[in-house]
Amino acid sequence: MKAKPSKNNKVSLSEVARAAGVSKMTASRVVRGEGGYSEDTRDRVMAQVDALGYLPNRLATVFAGDKSSTFVGVSIPDLGNEVFAQVLEGIDRKLGSFGHQSVLGLTQHTLQEEENWIRTVLSWQPAGLILTGRYHSPNATDMLKNAGIPVVEIWDLNSSPLDMSVGINHFDSGFDMGRYLIGCGYTNIGYVGTSHDTANAATMRLEGFCKAVEGGGGQVAKQLCLHDTATYYPGFYGTEQLLAVSAGIECIFYQNDAMAFGGLNFCTSKGLRVPADIGIAGWGNLPIASVLPQRLTSVNVPHLKLGQAAAEMMLARLSDEPEESCRDIGFNLVPGSTVRRAS
Amino acid sequence: MKAKPSKNNKVSLSEVARAAGVSKMTASRVVRGEGGYSEDTRDRVMAQVDALGYLPNRLATVFAGDKSSTFVGVSIPDLGNEVFAQVLEGIDRKLGSFGHQSVLGLTQHTLQEEENWIRTVLSWQPAGLILTGRYHSPNATDMLKNAGIPVVEIWDLNSSPLDMSVGINHFDSGFDMGRYLIGCGYTNIGYVGTSHDTANAATMRLEGFCKAVEGGGGQVAKQLCLHDTATYYPGFYGTEQLLAVSAGIECIFYQNDAMAFGGLNFCTSKGLRVPADIGIAGWGNLPIASVLPQRLTSVNVPHLKLGQAAAEMMLARLSDEPEESCRDIGFNLVPGSTVRRAS
DNA sequence: GATGCTTGAGTTACCCGTAACGTTTCGCTA
DNA sequence: TAGCGAAACGTTACGGGTAACTCAAGCATC
Numbered sequence: 048m049k050a051k052p053s054k055n056n057k058v059s060l061s062e063v064a065r066a067a068g069v070s071k072m073t074a075s076r077v078v079r080g081e082g083g084y085s086e087d088t089r090d091r092v093m094a095q096v097d098a099l100g101y102l103p104n105r106l107a108t109v110f111a112g113d114k115s116s117t118f119v120g121v122s123i124p125d126l127g128n129e130v131f132a133q134v135l136e137g138i139d140r141k142l143g144s145f146g147h148q149s150v151l152g153l154t155q156h157t158l159q160e161e162e163n164w165i166r167t168v169l170s171w172q173p174a175g176l177i178l179t180g181r182y183h184s185p186n187a188t189d190m191l192k193n194a195g196i197p198v199v200e201i202w203d204l205n206s207s208p209l210d211m212s213v214g215i216n217h218f219d220s221g222f223d224m225g226r227y228l229i230g231c232g233y234t235n236i237g238y239v240g241t242s243h244d245t246a247n248a249a250t251m252r253l254e255g256f257c258k259a260v261e262g263g264g265g266q267v268a269k270q271l272c273l274h275d276t277a278t279y280y281p282g283f284y285g286t287e288q289l290l291a292v293s294a295g296i297e298c299i300f301y302q303n304d305a306m307a308f309g310g311l312n313f314c315t316s317k318g319l320r321v322p323a324d325i326g327i328a329g330w331g332n333l334p335i336a337s338v339l340p341q342r343l344t345s346v347n348v349p350h351l352k353l354g355q356a357a358a359e360m361m362l363a364r365l366s367d368e369p370e371e372s373c374r375d376i377g378f379n380l381v382p383g384s385t386v387r388r389a390s
Numbered sequence: 391m392k393a394k395p396s397k398n399n400k401v402s403l404s405e406v407a408r409a410a411g412v413s414k415m416t417a418s419r420v421v422r423g424e425g426g427y428s429e430d431t432r433d434r435v436m437a438q439v440d441a442l443g444y445l446p447n448r449l450a451t452v453f454a455g456d457k458s459s460t461f462v463g464v465s466i467p468d469l470g471n472e473v474f475a476q477v478l479e480g481i482d483r484k485l486g487s488f489g490h491q492s493v494l495g496l497t498q499h500t501l502q503e504e505e506n507w508i509r510t511v512l513s514w515q516p517a518g519l520i521l522t523g524r525y526h527s528p529n530a531t532d533m534l535k536n537a538g539i540p541v542v543e544i545w546d547l548n549s550s551p552l553d554m555s556v557g558i559n560h561f562d563s564g565f566d567m568g569r570y571l572i573g574c575g576y577t578n579i580g581y582v583g584t585s586h587d588t589a590n591a592a593t594m595r596l597e598g599f600c601k602a603v604e605g606g607g608g609q610v611a612k613q614l615c616l617h618d619t620a621t622y623y624p625g626f627y628g629t630e631q632l633l634a635v636s637a638g639i640e641c642i643f644y645q646n647d648a649m650a651f652g653g654l655n656f657c658t659s660k661g662l663r664v665p666a667d668i669g670i671a672g673w674g675n676l677p678i679a680s681v682l683p684q685r686l687t688s689v690n691v692p693h694l695k696l697g698q699a700a701a702e703m704m705l706a707r708l709s710d711e712p713e714e715s716c717r718d719i720g721f722n723l724v725p726g727s728t729v730r731r732a733s
Numbered sequence: 734g735a736t737g738c739t740t741g742a743g744t745t746a747c748c749c750g751t752a753a754c755g756t757t758t759c760g761c762t763a
Numbered sequence: 764t765a766g767c768g769a770a771a772c773g774t775t776a777c778g779g780g781t782a783a784c785t786c787a788a789g790c791a792t793c
Contacts, residue, residue, distance in 0.1 A: 057515075057538070059779060070743050075780060085741065100536050105513040106449050106459070107779035110748055116449075116514075118493070125479065127677075132475035136468065139496050148510065150461070151492040153482050167491065170448040171459075172400075193443045195400070279677070308678060315683060334470075334622070335651060335678055340658055402749060413773045418751065426771065450749035453778055 058101045066095040078103060109172060115196060119361060120168035120176040122152040122161055127278065128305070130331050130350050131179070134201065137354020138177060145362050147174065154179075156242075162187040169194050175361050180248070181205040181212070197364040201357045203248045204375055211364065213356045213374040220346050220378050221252030224300060224328060225259025231386050233298040233326060234265040239285040239310060240302030241277045249277070249302045252330065256300060268293040277302050282309025298326030298386055304333040304345055311343070311385065326386035336383075344383035349376060401444045409438040421446060452515060458539060462704060463511035463519040465495040465504055470621065471648070473674050473693050474522070477544065480697020481520060488705050490517065497522075499585075505530040512537050518704050523591070524548040524555070540707040544700045546591045547718055554707065556699045556717040563689050563721050564595030567643060567671060568602025574729050576641040576669060577608040582628040582653060583645030584620045592620070592645045595673065599643060611636040620645050625652025641669030641729055647676040647688055654686070654728065669729035679726075687726035692719060 064074035069088060076083050077092040078101075084092075095101070109116045119142055123131045139149045150173065152164040162184040168176065169190060175197035183191065191198050191209055198210040205212040228236055238256065242249050257267050270289035275281040282301055286309065290296060301307035307329030311321060319325050321341070329336070332347035353376045363370035407417035412431060419426050420435040421444075427435075438444070452459045462485055466474045482492045493516065495507040505527045511519065512533060518540035526534065534541050534552055541553040548555040571579055581599065585592050600610050613632035618624040625644055629652065633639060644650035650672030654664060662668050664684070672679070675690035696719045706713035 061779075071780075072744080072782095073742055076742090079781090083741065088741075100532070102509070102533070102537075103513050104515060104779055106453055106515050107748095108781075110449050110453055110778090111780040112748080112782080118514075121494075126469070126475040126482075127479060129472060129475070132469040132472070135494075136470060136496065139469075139494050143496065143507075146510075148514075149494040151464075151478075151482050151494050153479065153486065164486075166445070167489075170446050171461075171491075172447060172449055189443065190445065194445075279680075305678070308682070312683065333678075335648070335676075337622075339651070339682075340655065404749080414750080415752095415774080416772055419772085422751090428771065431771080447749055451751075454749070454751040455778090 057104070058099045059104070060101070063092065063095045063099055063101045066099060067091045115172050115174045117147045118150050118168075118171060118173040119147050119358075120152060120165070120173045121149045122154050122164060122176070122178045124156045124179055125153055125276070127276065128303070129333055130303070130348070133334075133350035134179075134354040134357075137351040137356075138358045139354075141355045141358030142361070145358075147362070156244075156247075158182065158184040158187070162190075165190055174365055175199070177201060177357050177361060181208070182247075183209075197361055199357045199361050201353060203251070204373070206373060208372060211360050211370070211372045213353065213360060213376055215348055215353075215376055215378045217248040217251035218255035220330070220348075221255030221257075222259040223255075223380055224252075224330070224346060225256040225265075226263065227380055227382075228298055228300065228326070228328065228386060229260060229263035229265055231298075231326070231388065233386070235268075235293075235295045235297050236260055236265055237268045237270065237289045237293060237296040237299040238301075239270045239272070239282060239289055239299055239306060241272050241275045241281055241285075241306075242302070252302075268296060278305045279309040279312075282306030283313045284309075286310035286313040296325065298322075298328065300328045300330075302330065304329035304331045304336055304343060307343055307345070307385075311341075321385050322387045328383075328386055332381055341385060342381070342383040344386045345381045346378050347381050348378045352376060400447070401442045402447070403444070406435065406438045406442055406444045409442060410434045458515050458517045460490045461493050461511075461514060461516040462490050462701075463495060463508070463514075463516045464492045465497050465507060465519070465521045467499045467522055468496055468619070470619065471646070472676055473646070473691070476693035477522075477697040477700075480694040480699075481701045482697075484698045484701030485704070488701075490705070499587075499590075501525065501527040501530070505533075508533055517708055518542070520544060520700050520704060524551070525590075526552075540704055542700045542704050544696060546594070547716070549716060551715060554703050554713070554715045556696065556703060556719055558691055558696075558719055558721045560591040560594035561598035563673070563691075564598030564600075565602040566598075566721075566723055567595075567673070567689060568599040568608075569606060570723055570725075571641055571643065571669070571671065571729065572603060572606035572608055574641070574669070574731065576729070577606075578611075578636075578638045578640050579603055579608055580611045580613065580632045580636060580639040580642040581644075582613045582615070582625060582632055582642055582649060584615050584618045584624055584628075584649075585645070595645075611639060621648050622652040622655075625649030626656045627652075629653035629656040639668065641665075641671065643671045643673075645673065647672035647674045647679055647686060650686055650688070650728075651679075654684075664728050665730045671726075671729055675724050684728060685724070685726040687729045688724045689721050690724050691721045695719060 064071045074092050077089050126132045154161040165187050177199045179202045181200050181203045200208050200212045202214045204214040204216050260267050270285050272281040272285045311327050329343050329345040332345045336343045407414045417435050420432050469475045497504040508530050520542045522545045524546045543551050543555045545557045547557040547559050603610050613628050615624040615628045654670050671687040673689045675688045679686045
């Protein structure tokens with residue numbers, strides 16, 4: 048039995064075993080508490096574990112067993128968006144309490160970055176993957192199918208997922224908001240967002256929104272700030288542009304709450320009263336929105352719960368429990384006070 | 391050469407090699423693009439890589455080389471706090487662009503959770519660790535010292551770090567705010583926070599704050615909502631309690647911006663005008679604070695930059711470049727309009 | 734006293750890549 | 764055409780841990 052200290056001064060099981068005067072295998076059994084050894088042997092081994100500061104090498108364990116690790120890869124577009132931070136929090140808390148670790152990937156909303164990240168993470172033999180969004184590059188899809196590990200697609204509910212899916216129906220959430228605003232008596236409605244990528248949850252919301260508004264006899268003027276992230280300032284300037292171009296806008300729906308705050312701020316800075324002169328509606332129901340004096344009209348999604356649900360589905364699959372492959376986490380419209388009351 | 395498919399239907403290098411009619415080693419060289427093979431051989435091997443969908447197993451690579459992985463463990467208290475989400479974003483973006491992955495740990499502000507997480511993550515042979523905070527349990531400290539890998543402690547600047555440190559001096563930031571408020575003419579000042587743990591950045595801020603206020607002839611009435619997280623509602627109720635107990639409070643300093651918003655909301659809901667009747671000051675300068683109509687008086691910390699700096703120090707150490715062991719990222723006081731102007 | 738069962742502990746093979754080294758092939762020079 | 768060196772490729776030996784198997788000793792049963 049070789050038991051020389053390895054280059055990077057890490058203590059290996061062999062060294063513990065030799066110090067305790069037993070074989071590697073016996074030491075392994077003791078460390079894992081697997082049974083099949085005497086009390087005396089266990090004490091001798093554990094004494095050396097403490098004395099040498101032995102830490103197991105999980106890479107070797109995974110390697111030896113030809114099984115997967117306790118890693119779960121989690122891809123998130125970005126953390127500047129509070130919404131995704133909450134989702135990640137829900138995921139990691141739940142995974143962590145069951146002995147799994149999240150390997151993070153910020154994919155910047157691009158499929159190419161996601162593909163690169165998937166390739167890298169798969170090479171670490173993760174137990175599973177949790178991905179934001181239902182659209183992936185062809186290469187990514189191939190790799191995911193071949194990987195043979197559980198995959199949960201979150202955010203955008205997918206009735207025919209790669210494997211499992213949890214989220215909400217974005218089209219419906221946009222539709223509901225459209226119907227609500229029509230019900231409030233608005234007909235000349237604006238939309239301010241950033242993306243025009245078709246493979247995108249925000250686009251689905253916009254489509255649902257337009258369908259409801261147009262079906263209700265209204266019309267939608269769109270203002271897309273391309274090449275921008277969906278935060279406060281694009282909301283501010285997007286509103287300025289929209290109002291400069293389109294006359295008679297009565298109400299504006301934004302891609303998300305952050306942009307809506309930008310728009311709200313622009314309107315009040317121009318002396319427009321909200322909702323008397325113009326209505327403002329956001330999406331996502333940021334936590335801070337609920338404590339500001341004027342409640343923003345928005346759509347609430349249980350972000351933390353969404354993350355937890357994703358982790359639960361992953362864990363269920365990993366422990367071979369039966370689980371549903373598709374879970375709708377639901378949303379609800381928050382009336383707020385930034386659009387006028389339905390008559 | 392054995393080349394049977396392994397149990398979990400993962401394609402191994404041996405299988406590629408056999409399919410291409412070369413040895414494992416040659417296949418390895420081709421896959422790594424290391425040179426030492428003919429064009430013809432390379433084409434044959436790569437054809438099989440594509441055909442079989444081979445993905446390298448990085449566990450084996452790490453294992454073979456007896457070196458560390460490309461993982462970097464990142465411990466963060468929680469992501470509900472936008473501040474830490476930004477820090478994490480800065481870290482992961484920078485690490486990711488250099489081929490490293492973040493393994494996340496949400497340690498809930500407790501040393502015990504951090505210790506458990508450190509033990510687990512170390513067993514995966516990470517390349518390094520980035521930890522929030524300068525205080526760790528004795529066991530954790532031992533493990534970190536023995537691990538022989540770079541460790542960056544962030545958030546709370548530490549002049550004698552375990553290894554490297556980047557952040558700000560929280561005492562000073564509290565002190566500056568205290569001096570500023572005194573300069574604005576306030577003397578009867580309140581503080582609302584959650585923690586009374588001494589091993590804590592917020593406590594350091596409070597200490598600095600008290601020193602400045604008391605040194606300037608003022609006094610501080612403290613209201614600590616224990617067992618609560620530092621978010622909106624504790625700010626709201628903490629303010630209610632503080633004002634009920636202490637008479638004549640002219641201005642309140644909060645543990646962070648989220649709590650300050652809660653307090654601001656409580657005050658306005660009670661008909662108190664800010665800053666005419668009462669001053670409000672937060673800490674952290676949340677992004678949303680900068681777009682709301684009334685700018686919150688706060689302390690700005692470059693969160694994203696902090697995360698990037700931590701990642702840079704880690705990467706420098708990993709590539710054996712000379713790097714400083716301590717970096718002060720700095721902060722600046724944001725006057726805002728929620729405290730009355732200095733006379 | 735022979736047999737079988739338990740219990741404790743050692744042996745061996747293997748997981749998948751890579752470093753180090755050994756071997757073959759081939760073109761070029763003398 | 765022998766001799767030589769470099770390029771191309773194969774072989775072997777790890778690395779840390781575990782599954783599966785083997786083996787020996789202790790004990791009870793008939």
